[in-house]
Amino acid sequence: ELKVEQNPLFLSMQEGKNYTIYCNYSTTSDRLYWYRQDPGKSLESLFVLLSNGAVKQEGRLMASLDTKARLSTLHITAAVHDLSATYFCAVDKRETSGSRLTFGEGTQLTVNP
Amino acid sequence: NAGVTQTPKFQVLKTGQSMTLQCAQDMNHEYMSWYRQDPGMGLRLIHYSVGAGITDQGEVPNGYNVSRSTTEDFPLRLLSAAPSQTSVYFCASSPSATNEKLFFGSGTQLSVL
Numbered sequence: 001e002l003k004v005e006q007n008p009l010f011l012s013m014q015e016g017k018n019y020t021i022y023c024n025y026s027t028t029s030d031r032l033y034w035y036r037q038d039p040g041k042s043l044e045s046l047f048v049l050l051s052n053g054a055v056k057q058e059g060r061l062m063a064s065l066d067t068k069a070r071l072s073t074l075h076i077t078a079a080v081h082d083l084s085a086t087y088f089c090a091v092d093k094r095e096t097s098g099s100r101l102t103f104g105e106g107t108q109l110t111v112n113p
Numbered sequence: 114n115a116g117v118t119q120t121p122k123f124q125v126l127k128t129g130q131s132m133t134l135q136c137a138q139d140m141n142h143e144y145m146s147w148y149r150q151d152p153g154m155g156l157r158l159i160h161y162s163v164g165a166g167i168t169d170q171g172e173v174p175n176g177y178n179v180s181r182s183t184t185e186d187f188p189l190r191l192l193s194a195a196p197s198q199t200s201v202y203f204c205a206s207s208p209s210a211t212n213e214k215l216f217f218g219s220g221t222q223l224s225v226l
Contacts, residue, residue, distance in 0.1 A: 004155075033214060033215075035215075041219075042203065042217040042218060042219045042220055043156075043203065043205075043215075043217045044217075045214040045215065045216075048213065048214050088155060088156070090156075100158055100161065100171060100172075101146075101156075101158065101215070102158070102172070103148075103155035103156040103157070104155055105153060105154060105155045106155055
C-alpha cells in the first residue's frame with residue numbers, strides 16, 4: 001500500500017523567511033504532484049514532477065523530486081502572506097486500469113506579517 | 114470554458130437516503146475521478162474512470178457507485194447514506210489515463226445526519 005507523508009503538517013512562518021515542506025512516499029513512483037488549496041476552495045495544480053531530479057519553479061515556490069530517496073520538497077523563498085494555504089503532495093501509483101493518486105495529509109501554511 | 118462542474122455545492126441527507134452527486138467536464142478529458150476530503154486525512158480516491166464505459170475502485174469505494182456512460186459525465190451515487198459519509202467530495206479530471214495534472218471541481222459539502 002502506497003503511503004505518502006508530509007511534514008510539517010502545520011507551518012507558521014514570517015514574511016520574508018524561507019522554508020521547505022517535505023513529502024516522503026513509500027513505493028516506487030516517478031510522478032509526483034503538488035497542489036494548493038485555499039480555505040473552503042478547490043485544489044489548484046502547482047507542479048507536475050515527472051522524473052528523477054526534476055525541478056520546477058513558479059514565483060517563490062520551487063519543487064524537486066528525488067525518486068531514489070522517494071522524496072519531494074517544496075521550497076518557499078521569501079514568503080508572503082498570499083502564500084498562506086494548504087499544500088498537498090500526491091504520488092501516482094500506475095495500475096493497469098489507469099493512474100491512482102495518493103495524497104499526503106497536507107501542510108497548512110500560515111505566513112504572518 | 115466551464116471546466117469541471119459539480120452539483121450540488123451543499124447537501125444534507127438523513128441516514129439511509131440516497132442521492133447522486135453530479136460531475137461534468139467540458140474539456141473532453143478521458144480520465145475522471147472522485148475524491149473525498151476529511152479533516153487531517155488529505156484526499157482519498159473513491160472511484161475513477163479512464164473512459165466511457167470503464168470504471169474502477171479507488172481506496173475507499175464502499176458505499177458508493179459510479180458509472181461513465183459519456184465522456185463528459187461521471188456521477189457518484191450514495192445508495193444508503195451513512196454519517197461516516199459526511200465529507201467534502203471533489204470530482205477531478207485529466208486529459209488522459211496516464212494522469213497528467215488533475216483539474217478539480219469546486220466540491221460538494223455533504224452532511225449525513
